[in-house]
Amino acid sequence: MNPSFKFLLAVLIALEISFTSTWIVNLALAVIGLLLILTSRPTFKRLILLFFVPLIPASALAVAILLQSNAGVHFALVLFTRIYAYVFVGSAATLTTTVSDLVMSLEQNTHIPSKFAYGFLGAFNLLPKIVSEVNIIRAAGNMRGQALHVWSPQLYFKAILASLDWSENLAEAMTSHGFSEEAPRTYFKQIRVRWWDWLVLLGSLVLLQVALFGFHLQ
Amino acid sequence: MKYSNAWHLRDIILLTLIAIFFGVIYWIVGPVYNLLTVALTPVGLGPAANDILMGIWVMAGPLSGYIFKKVGSATLGEFLGSVVEMFLGGQWGASTMISGIVQGIASELGFTFTGYKRYDWFSLNLSVLTTTIVTFGWDMIRNGYAKYNIGLLIALFVIRLISTWIFAGVLTKAIVKLLDRTHLMQTQAR
Structure with missing residues (x-):
């Protein structure tokens, strides 16, 4: 997937689940994120860290809700899964993209100077x-x-x-070395936006809305 | 002296380098955050770790705003800091960028309210205040702070305000003062 699109999608998802409280969707996103992370063949150590490090803020937030508010178990569960969704979706984007690919894509596809x-x-x-x-x-x-x-x-x-x-x-x-701020450039490595990039981006967002809305009605 | 609002290659590199220094520092602070959270969780005060350390995380914003004195420099400095932390392997992945933008805009507001004309102790304090309020508002939504009882909510806000004031206010002022004495860059108010 196009790097700019991938990061945009990850950020939009994280943004959206910040405002919703459906723990099943959070959990599903975390699982999808995890599957994507697995395709990048992470080292075992990194995988262990990915599981345990979010446990700290996630349980901190959940315990605080249980002890310091009347919001109840459901909201604690929402916050707990929300942290995992953040981390796994976010890492699914970062672990599968290199810095230079992202920067090249931002320059060629989103036209930052x-x-x-x-x-x-x-x-x-x-x-x-x-x-x-x-x-x-x-x-x-x-x-x-x-x-x-x-x-x-x-x-x-x-x-x-x-x-x-x-x-x-x-x-x-x-x-x-000949770099000029305003001059037009040609690219050795071309990064394109293909039709399936749009499909994945829009499709995922539509699916997310449907899922959130569906569980919200229950 | 009049400051131009255009970004040149040298400014961009300098801003990124400063952001990287901060990104490295944020990354070093990560484990401290985790330890502190673990220590505070059993009494239900785990989120306080976030507020205690908030000042360190939001330092890049006011400092870049102060050094570059351009519209958007505080936001860009803080945002790039978060991007660097993300690629260093910070624990939050791409979601770091959201915090980066929120914190960046939050500290930028302090300079916006003074019309980018004042760069002094007043605008720095204003930036501290906007940073605290905006980031706290964001945590009320994202981390569920809004559900806490009012006593804890006020305590967390005060902790965050103090932390932000110490790091983004007092420490930033001390750094800028040292830079002023070198005369290497125009850090004084115009």
Whole structure:
């Protein structure tokens, strides 16, 4: 499925189930999400994490409803399954798409300006450097007997200074390789929107409405 | 000095890099959130973990708003932070983006209400207030906060307000102050 469509669908589903309280639909969405995740052949460790990590916020919300409100077991169940639906539907989109495919699709199919697409992509590829930079900043602080925590302004300050430096370099490098902000581009890897992308997107949404409405009437 | 509203390649890269730094930090905070939630769940206060840590999650918004001083920069900064967290393997998948947008617009409102003309302690505090109110409203729907008894609801709101004020207010101000002293970027009010 087209990456932009896939993410749009995942977000729309998550948005819609935020406003509805039908636990069966939530559960069904979680199961569908799980099946899609399984097709991407995740590692066993990731699968275990996918099951157990949502358990924490899900049970927290459910227990809080049971102890701190009069909303009852049904609503607790709705919230519990809602968290699982969020996580599984959301992960079904992220685990089956690469960053560059999504960005390319956003540029070619939804026509966001290419400076945003390539600017984001260029910066995103610095991710490993950034993770190590955070470690370097903290290590440098430790050497001076200065522990840097999430609440230390110095940590963010140094991170922003590094970002300033790199953004300047990267933008210059891209410009010197011929990147021009306004110029039209041709694409090496073309990502198209096919008729079945529309079918899956609209079909899923219609099915969701029917299911929600059907269970709502009961 | 007049700020242009156009985004250039360098701004976009800088914004993404800052968002990535925050995305990495959010990702590090994830386990803390889980531990705190586990600790608070038996007494039915698990959701409070969300409110206690809220400030850290919404920092990228006001900071980007302050650094770039463009319409939409706070929203974009916060949103990109959530996208990065999503691809780092944050626990929420694509649903992270919804929180990112809600939080981004929430903190953007503070600057919108001052017509993008004031970038000072006042607009920062306004941004803290709009962030708290809007994100809380969203949690009332999404996480079922609306059903809690009124005492808990007020307590959660106050916790969130304090957390947001400390991180998105006081800490952001401290960071901007450090940046001002370098004269590397125009962070002062125009």
